[in-house]
Amino acid sequence: MTTRPPQAFTDAQRMELRSYVELAGEAIAQFWPMRTFIHHNPLHGLETLSFEQAVARGTELFGACGYLSNDTYRRYFRQGRIREEDVRTALHPMAGDKRVTFGSLEVSHQDVLAASLIHGISDPTTSKPSHTPDGDPEAPSRIEAWLASALGNQVVGTPPALAPWPSSDLPRRETLGAWCDRTLGTSIVETLNRELVKWASAFLDEGEVSWSMPEREQTFYRAWKTLARHDLTLRLLGISEAPAKIQALPHRPEEALLQSLMQLGIPKSAWEEYLARHLSAMPGWSGYIKWRAHQSDHPWQEQFPIDLVKYLAVRLFYERELVDQACRSQLGLAGNTGDIAAYIDHHPHAYWFRREWIAGRLSSDAAAIGKNLAASDRRHDHTQWEEAGRRQYEAVLNEHQARAIRRGADRLLRLAQALSVPLESVVTTAPSDARTILQWLEDFPPSHHGAVWLEAFEGSHRHQLLSELQTAAQQPPSTPSLGEGDSGSRPLAQVVFCIDVRSEVFRRHLEDRGGYETLGLAGFFGVPLYYQPFNAHHTVTHCPVLLKPKNHVRELPRSYHGVLAERHKTAAQLAEAAHTLLHDLKENVVTPYVMVEALGWFFSLPFFGKTLLPRWYHAIGRWLREMLTPAMATTLTVDKLSREEAEEMVAAEQRGQIREILRARFGLSGPTLSPTLLESIRRNALGQADPTGSEVAALLSLTTENEQALYRDLREHQRISPRGVSERLDRITQTGFSVSEQTYFVEAALRLMGLTSNFSRMVIFCAHGSTSQNNPYESALDCGACGGNQGLPNARAIAAMANHPAVRAQLLARGITIPGDTHFLAAQHDTTTDRVRIVDLEDVPATHRKDLQRLLTDLDEAGTQASLERNRALGQVAAPSDSRRSRLLAQRRSEDWSEVRPEWGLSRNSAMIIGRRALTQPVDLRGRAFLHSYDHRQDASGKLLEAIMTAPLVVAQWINMEHYFSTVDNEVYGSSSKVYHNVVGRIGVMTGVWSDLRIGLPAQTVLNGGEPYHEPMRLLAIIEAPPARIRAIVDRHPLLEQLFRLRWVTLVALDPQDNRFYHYDPSGEWRGGDTNDARVHTASHEGN
Incomplete structure (x- = not known):
């Protein structure tokens, strides 16, 4: 193929192409970076289809299995x-x-x-x-x-059949590269994937490599266009005149992609399907690019732009060249749809023969004929290929009848045995x-x-679970229902857990201790925030990924820890400097040779310690950290500063900056640097004082010019300017929450749970996180509602809000009375070790110390029992007497860097139950259900249930589908074994040295010895509420209607009026019983 002059395209054509790419990309689910691993449905883009249709489409696009064997x-x-x-x-x-x-x-x-x-x-x-x-x-x-x-x-x-489909359907059924692979025995698709992995991984790197790809600021397509001309791989691939062809490509990626589509002869009617097949060839990289292209505020995307159009422009350039080369070499025709379709139509037996030969479905004699034809100078002689194909096809037809008879007889024999005939x-x-x-x-x-x-599997599970719940509903509750007790029946404590399935195990064992009431709420507790830990340079988003927080919260040392805080800061600075130095030495061309000799022995200590004695190694590490930087109590900036307080804070920071500059530049210290002088300099820099500044100049012995230079330096480099002050004030006013905001969040959380009365003396918001070593999937084990982070900051924030006197006063005016002796605390449950840590104990009143001690004891005992249960699931502990060993094993798993399965995570999730705890408390749900507290009696309008169904329920479906598809086909929808994973670009993992970005869960999360540990079934949503209320919510939200009617989620209502279960079927009707029988629920009551 010779180089062609660039073709001119209009803005309308470019915009039209982008719309086709957008449509093609809908089949690909977005893939978030692994540092904030987000559970998602890998077929999310196909949720407008029924579940069965989406599975079939996934098989077609990705070559994946949609069900277990x-x-x-x-x-x-x-x-x-x-x-x-x-x-x-x-x-x-x-x-x-x-x-x-x-x-x-x-x-x-x-x-x-x-x-x-x-x-x-x-x-x-x-x-x-x-x-x-x-x-x-x-x-x-x-x-x-x-x-x-x-x-x-x-x-x-x-x-x-001679052909799998009509030649006119070719570009809708497979790419031309795939056609060449299956017809000519090439490896074009693999070559395309290798080249795109090479370029995409280099471009998308976020600080993993030492020498980053040059020209990235030009965008992906233009950087590739600049650099690929010097890539010798193109010559090895056999692409002639490659540098000239790349140089001749249009400047715009849209035009390059249009040019490739036209040279390949892809009709416009097939563009969407054709491009979708290219994107589905590597759904991991495509999904990540799709995600990043939608993150306009992502710093790496702002600096180095990439999107699916740019990606496809590069991919289709390789395809058009390699397809043309293969077709001319082996068929003697141009590599475009028109010529290939004509070949199929004119030489159908030759086409059939080639595909069967390449697929290995021919006899050894027939395969030898194909090999001889392909190796000789007759490889372009379609007549000989056609004749050989006709003979082989007739032989297959003759064998078909005999084979069908044998197959039929075998089936009848098996059927007779099955039916005892x-x-x-x-x-x-x-x-x-x-x-x-x-x-x-x-x-x-x-x-x-x-x-x-699958339908039968789900039906059996549904029958078992609903039977257990029905039996439990007929039993008297072991603890009072929310809002129904009097002052004499207050629980010892009320503990609010995340809805995470792992919390169900701990809740059950804590309630077994007696006197405790547990509740379930999404793990960010309804408080979206940006969190900045002490000594951290950047904030972390703590909320579901679909939300954007407006408020920032910082962790600060408590006021009495001033000296210790400075010690922590110094230690952090030294550690950062040492890390930077070590990194620079490792990445230098020369120094690694010296480092191996000088420091190799030092690095062997952690290597052997983490491998052979992980518990001792980490215990020594904790002891050293405690010696160097003792534990320090901190607090969060939950309260928002007033405008006056914010302005004074900015002024104090700027005076501190000026003091340091005067010390460094003029050697001034002590009484000379008076607050009056510092404020005078600050105001001069801001243009708010006498511009002559004679007093300042005299004190500093400066000429007028030098003094003005000082002010310019303060404005330009220290940002002590009106604009800098404004920006700093904006950031400060976003820190913390106003009283009205705090009241809103606390009220929303309490009402969602139905916790509006009968408060205990202690209410604990218990977040969760996980502990593991050397685990790229660590964030997948943390709280998904907190963006893949640990949820403790959210728990601390809402506990502080709920303890605020002004917030309680506003809640009282809104009908929620919190007793004066009720104290809210924050805690975190480590789901790997099942230990619970309560924080901010300094704020607990002395009157609650005895209650707190009992709570700590019971939490520890509940954790021991939960750990024993989880270890049995891991196959490590069997006897109840092994509780101490169970604790030690869990601790080791959290500290062993060779451990590929620190815990099962959310595997075996199968249901989400929205209702009062009395519905589920008598039932051992075996860690398989998301539990969200909800009291239908306090929600006549249905607004609270609507919030639960449109947020936590949808997220639970994402988690459920991620586990489902990662189990049924771990190679395609999952990420295969962790053993072969390599982190790439700090964004994800690949298998080996190159592969697609692995998008799902690893085998160690969902499989056990190659067999499913997770039982893949669609989410069963059980809601305790009047069916009419649920139906009204579904009708208002197309997303929910889509999930339920297209069978992505099974919806069951427990009607409080008659205490019966009703199923929402795809027709939109409620049907009674535990199967789809004919009794239609027609009640429209809302319950009393």
Whole structure:
């Protein structure tokens, strides 16, 4: 392909192309960087389709499996995890009413489908019968002979087609690169992926590499265009005149992409589908680029822009060149859709022969013919290829009938065994009935079994869970319901946990201690904020990723820790300097050779310590840190400063800056640097005082020119200027919350939980986080509601707000009375070790010390029992007497840098229950349910339930789908084994030295020894509220209607009026019972 002059395109054409790319990108889910790992549905872009359609589309685009293997489901069936009645219920919509006689037994369509599903009659992976029920080894042969006679030429089954689809559909079915790979045996798609990984990983790096990619500020496409001309790989790939071709590419990426689409001959009607297939070739990199392109305020995106158009412009340049090269070399035609389609139409047998040969589906003799043709100078002789293909195709057709008879006989034999039909009676089946049975089996191939198995699996789980809840609902509650007790029945403490499934285990064991009431709320506790830890340079977002906080909170030492705070600052500065020095030495060209000899022994200490003695190593490390920087009590800047306080704070900071400059530049100190002098200099720099500044000049012995130079330096470099003051004031006024804001957040949290009365003496907001070493997926184990961070800052913030006297006064005016002896505390649950740490104990009143001591004891005991339960799930501890060992094992897992599974995380999640704790308290939910507290009696308008259903419920569905798809196909939707992971660019991980960005959960999170630990099923949402109220909320929100009607989530209502469960089916009706029976719930009551 020769270079062509750039073609002129209009703004309208460029905008139109961008719209096509936007549509193509909808099939790709956004991928957040791993430092804030966000659980997401990998098929999120396909949620406008039904679940079954989306799974099929995912298989088409990504080559992924959407269900567990049929063998796995059959094992669940044998174990009793799936009931036969649920299998038949799942088959009911597809089974007809017709019945036939099979041997001596009358069977229905459903009977045959159920037998096929349960016994794998049509599944080629199922082992063939090793014996016959009658002990007759000749029975299979007799059945085969009888079937051949009965069916004659009317064989059940479709003969192989010459082409998988019409040539006109080619660009909608596969890219031209993929077509060449499957027809010509090239590896173009792999080459495209390798090249794009090379360029994208270098461009998207966020500080991991020492020598960053040059020219990145030009954007991805232009940086590649500048640098790729010098890339020798292009010559090795066989792209002729590569530098000239790249130089001739348009300056705009849209025009380069348009040019490539036209040279490939892709019709506009196929653009969306064609580009979607290119993006789905590497959904990890595409998903991350899609995410970053939407983050306009992301500093790396601002500095180094990239989007899907720029990515595709580069990718399709490689494809058009490599496809043209391959087609000209092996077919003697140009690499475009028109020429390829003509080849398919004019030489169909040659086309079939090539694809079958490349796929390895031909006999050894036929494969040798293909090899000889491809290796000789006749490789362009389509006539010879066509003739060879015709002969082979006719042989396959002739074999088809015999193969179909053998397959049919085998299926009937298996069916007879499954239904206990005597073999001698099978041959008495009427030919029409035999043909009907075989057609039923043919129309229900193993590839269609997964959806039915999933439906039955979910039905069995739903039946079990609803039965347990129904039984529990008939029992009297062990603790008073919220708002129903009197002053004599106050709980010992009320502990608010995150809705995370791991919290359910701890809540259950804490309640077993007696006298405690636990509640569930999203782990950021309804307070979105930016958090800046003490000595940290940057803020961290602590809220769900779809929210943008408005308020900043800083961690500061308590006032009595002034000296200790300076010690911490000094230690942090020294540590940062040492880290920078070490990094610079390691990345220098020369110094690593010296460092290995001089410091290698030093680095061996942590290596052996972390590997062989992790608990001792970390214990020594904690002791050293305590010696160097003792623990220091801190507080958060929850209260917002007034305007006057903020202005004085800025003035004090600026006077401090001026003092340091005068010390360094003029050697002044002591009484000379009086507050009056510093303020005078500050006001002069701001232009608010006498510009002559004679007093300042005299005190500093400065000429007028030098004095003005000082002021300029303060304005330009220290930002002591009106604009600098304004910007600083803006930042300060965003720090903390006003009283009205605090009241709003506290009231919202309390009302969402239904906690508006009967407060205990202590209310604890218990956040959660995880502890692990050497774990790129650490943020996936922390709180998703806090943006993949630990939730303690949010807990501290809302506890401080709830203790504020002015906030309580405003709450009182709004109908929420918090007793004067109620104190709110913050705590954090470590989900790896099951230890709970309560903070800000300095603020606990002396009157509560005894209560606090009992709480600490009970939290520790609950943690021991929870740890024992989790260790049993990990297969490490079995006996209840092993509680001490259980604690030690959990601690070791949190500190061992070789540990690939510190905990199971959110695996096995299957349900979200929204309602009062009385509904679930008697039930052992086995850490499988998200629990969100909600009292329907306090929410007549439904606004509180609407907030829960449109936020936490949606996030729970993301988590559920992430685990579902990572389990059913861990290689495609998950991230495979952690053992082979390498961190790339500080944004994610790759498998080995190059791969797609791994987008899902690792095998160690969802699999156990290669078998599923997580049980993949769609989320079951159970809501305790009047069905009419729930229906009204669903009708108002298209997203919820989409999730429920398209079967991404199963919705069940517990009607408080009659204490019965009702299912929301895809038609939008409520149906009673634990299956989809015919009783329609028509009540429109709202309950009392």
